Structure formats: C-alpha cells, structure tokens
Amino acid sequence: MGMTMSQKILAKHAGLDEVREGQLIRAKLDMVLANDITGPVAINEFNKAGFGGVFDKCRISLVMDHFAPNKDIKAAAQCKQCREFAGKYDIVNFYDAGDMGVEHALLPEKGLIAPGELCIGADSHTCTYGALGAFSTGVGSTDMAAGMATGEAWFKVPAAIRFNLHGKLKPYVTGKDVILHIIGMIGVDGALYKSMEFGGEGLASLTVEDRLCMANMAIEAGAKNGIFEVDRQTIDYVKERTDRDFEVFKADGDALYSQVIDIDLDLIQQTVSFPHLPENARTEKDWGEVKIDQAVIGSCTNGRISDMRQAASVLKGKKVAKGVRCIVIPATQKIYLQCIREGLAEIFINAGCVFSTPTCGPCLGGHMGILAAGERAVSTTNRNFVGRMGHVDSEVYLASPYVAAASAIAGKIAGYKG
C-alpha cells in the first residue's frame, strides 16, 4: 500500500523506506521553533537536563512575538531569558523586537521552510508550513528542548484525510472561508491525530497565502498537520526566499486515506465561526444581527500582505463605525513596510484604525486589544475559545479580512460583496 505525502516525508527523515499508520518513529528535524512563551519552559528543561549544546545553531528559531514588544515586567523577563540563551548558543535565527514578526508568517517569509522538510515548533500553529509541502507540527516545550539538543523528535505516523479541491473561489471568498467551512464540516476533533492533505485541480486557484492560512488552522480540526501538494506557485514562492536544495514529495497513487472529502471551491461562501469553537461556522444567512465592539485584522492566520490589501480595499475612503475599535496588525516588519509603501497604512489610519507593529498580541488575549466583559470582537485570528481575547464573558467571531473590515465599518458582523 502506498504512502501519503506526510508519511513519505516522515519516512525519509527517519531513514526508512516505508512507514505505516500508527508506527512510532524517531526522525531528524530540519527546523525547531519556539516563541517567548514556550521558549522559557523549553530553556528551563534544556538546562535542567544538562545538555551541553544545541544540535545546530542554524536550525533553531526563537521568535519574540507573543507578549512582545514586552507587555509587562514578567514578559520582559521571558524575552530576556530567550535572548540570553540565543546569545549563549549563538542561535542564528533569533528574532527580537525590530526584526521579529509573528512566527508563522516570519519563517516562510525568511525562507526558513522549504518543501519536504520536517519542522517542529513549540506553538500549535506550527502546522502552517504544510502550505509549502513541508511536514510541520506543533509540540510542547519539552519536545522543543529535546529537539534543540538532539535534532530529533519522536512521532506516531498519522493517518490522513484527503481533501480534493475542485473549481475556483468566488470573488471576496478566501482561504479563511474555506478552512472555516471545512472545520464546520468535520468538527474541532474531526482530524484528531491525522494529517489533512490538500490537493486537486482546485489548488491552482488558491494563492500560497491562502494555503498558509488554511494549513495554519489544521490544528483547529485537531489535525497533527495540514499539508498541500507542491505546485509551480509553491516552488516560485520558496525559490524567491532561499537558494538551498529541497525535495518535493508526492502522495502515492495508491495511498490509503481514512477519508476522502471533495470540496467544491465555487460553492464556498463568506463564513464566520461563532463563539466558542471554530467549528461553529455559519454563512451570511445565519449570522443575524451581531453588534461588535472590536475588529482585529492580523495574526499568523491572516496578517500577510494579501490580507492587508484585502482589508484596505474594504476600508479605503470609509470610516470605522463609531464605538468600534479596529486593530490592524501586519504580521512582519517586511509586511509593515509594504503597507506603508503601498499606501495601506494611510488607508487604515484615515479610516480610524489602530495600525500596530507586529505582535500576536490580542489573538491570545495578551495585549494590544483585550476585551472587557460583554464585549464582542470579529477577528481574523484562529481561536474563539472562552476568554481567548480577554474577559471570560467576551466573545470572538472568526472571519476573513474582507468580513472583518466590512464589519468594522458596519459596526456589526457584515459580509462584503465589493
């Protein structure tokens, strides 16, 4: 029986000709990632275990993005601990205020991930890099500590759900709508322990940034990883960012899938996930009247340049509704600068938006836009759990940049038809 795309990458990195579902393997890592929240726990474990050094100073990334720029004294201490560790072990990819970005936007942008590579990150949205045909998955801090020391991690080889994409997205419908639709369909544990493998002729109509957004939210269906077939667009994206060699893996024709799901992109509509689970996906006819207090446009899910352009196209010449705070956060310094050069920053500020330096900030209720009791936000982020963006009695509605921007203007959840 053939192997899925994920299984082939795992087999290669484990030095095996073949792996099968459920097999426990030890595999070599191409990249190990942590941030300012998970990094300190990993560093404490690394030190406690008494490891002498790191396996490869070029294959570790430490990104100060969650509570950075330091939101309080404790957050400052956590970044300081990471900074000192990076200094001690000469970690090449240490990103601090001034050159940091939201980690899962930053690593692909810097060319640190390529097709066929194996990456673990102490952040659940590490699954983002599957958009580039890599096997990439979130782990905890102890796995991160072990990965930094040994360059290896243990894996249970996952089964896979195959998503065959057909057709083409309608205007103003994005990758975010597709992934919210899919999570609504299969549920928050619909892909538990499994890979979500995306391919088919419809892939061509999805930009690399659509795919990054979709792979990012694979974890919200419980998946171990999301992974996309590699095409011309992927190759062009990666080659613009790195000149190192990489290997493209394809699923075998006779690969065994636990489920095969056909997705007709033409039928996907603008979708919003209602509180308090990403699976509560609804299309416009079921939104009703939901007044909002805040709109957040950014994050590792939707803080890339195409997201900024989409939001700006809606907000151009308009004003954010009275009583609504609209917070726009480009995910990296490069995107921030692009927003300035393309005049997007001016559009946001003229519309009455906050326009912020990169940070994960409000997505996880860290800083830069916390909700009070009873407040509601529409957000382009990835989770709407109880208390996620602030008070336990606040609410988060997940949406695309088009919908978030249109909602900011309307003062309530609203679709966008151009």
Place this chain on the structure above:
Amino acid sequence: MNAHGLVHKYGDNVDTDVIIPARYLNTADHKELAAHCMEDIDKEFVNNVKQGDIMVGEANFGCGSSREHAPIAIKESGIACVIAATFARIFYRNAINIGLPILECPEAAKEIKAGDEVEVDFDTGKITDITSGKTFTAEPFPEFIKDIIDKGGLLNSIKAGK
C-alpha cells in the same frame, strides 16, 4: 503505581485556554500557573482540588494551544491522573513528556461523575469508580511511550539512552 482520589469532571473540548488562560503565561513558574488552573471554567477548582485527585474530561481534552503550561498547571495543582474519552494530540505528548499520567477511556469518561471516588491502576489500565462500583479498562500505552514514562519523562529517557 496507583492514583486514588476524588473526581473533578468536565465536558468535551476542554481547551488549553481554559486550563491556563494566556494572560498568566508571562511566567513559567509551576506554582503560579497552578494557582490559576481551570479558572475560566471552574473558579472553585483551585480551592477544592486535593493532592491525588483525578480529573475527568470527555472528547478532545486539551485542544488548542501547545502550551506545556497546561499539563504543568494540572500536575502542579495536585491532580494525579487525567482520564478522557480522547485527548488532543499536543496535550497528549506534553503530558507524557512531563510525566503527567493520562488515560484514554471513553466509557470511564462518560460514566464517572463529579465527586466520585476513583482508583486507577496504571500498570493494568484498570479504573475503578468506588462510588458507583463500576470498573473500566483503559488502552495501555505502547511500549515506546511506556518507556518514556518509566524513565521519568522525555528528557530523562534521552539522557538514559546515551
């Protein structure tokens, strides 16, 4: 090895944001994390929990963020074992890696009620609800994972392997 204590019971999709809200992640101190464990779904948990108690959830326990702070907070609060119908995979890894015993057992997750007195035998996977008199058997760990637990967590097992 056994656990024997009273049950703190929760439902489906207990996520890491409610196990330990992100607003407390500006520290890695185990005791500080434990002081806020379950705060957003069960304000009384930290006052009620006793050393050796057992936490029971239903499907997809520990979903969401990869924060190892979540199993750390549960373990530090005194919980000896978590039983659920299913666990989200990163939480599952993290619990094993830090040495927090977890057991997957859909029947036990469904039948056991809050406040029940429960005994767990980790060697056999046998779960006894002393209050109701019912017994259940959880899936045993694969050898590979049992070895990590027996050696006291992932890093100890790596050190032992060298």
